[in-house]
Amino acid sequence: MVEFALVLPLLLLVVLAIVQVGVLARDELLLVQAARAGAREAAVRSDQAAISAAALDAAPGLDPERTSVAIDRTGSLGDPVAVTVTYVGRVAAPLAGWLLPPEVSLSATATMRQEFG
Numbered sequence: 001m002v003e004f005a006l007v008l009p010l011l012l013l014v015v016l017a018i019v020q021v022g023v024l025a026r027d028e029l030l031l032v033q034a035a036r037a038g039a040r041e042a043a044v045r046s047d048q049a050a051i052s053a054a055a056l057d058a059a060p061g062l063d064p065e066r067t068s069v070a071i072d073r074t075g076s077l078g079d080p081v082a083v084t085v086t087y088v089g090r091v092a093a094p095l096a097g098w099l100l101p102p103e104v105s106l107s108a109t110a111t112m113r114q115e116f117g
Contacts, residue, residue, distance in 0.1 A: 031108035034059035038083035039110035
């Protein structure tokens with residue numbers, strides 16, 4: 001019983017850290033989806049506000065205040081356009097703070113061909 005009482009807090013901290021890593025992995029998947037949606041919008045339109053809105057709409061679980069969208073467009077019809085979505089994820093498990101940094105910067109990039117001249 002004494003060994004269990006000594007090990008239980010450490011075990012719970014490790015479980016909290018694993019849950020937090022899972023949340024950050026979910027955020028990364030949302031970023032990939034947002035970058036793809038933004039790249040698709042950038043492939044058919046040149047409006048930067050519409051591209052950013054499409055990227056942010058594709059990631060409803062992310063805080064828009066901590067999300068940024070960058071568009072790298074070169075040339076015209078047939079040339080690539082890249083959309084990079086960056087997100088600053090916060091560690092929500094305060095007890096697992098000694099295992100993880102307080103903030104993690106996540107980023108995803110998608111590239112598509114421009115379909116307009």
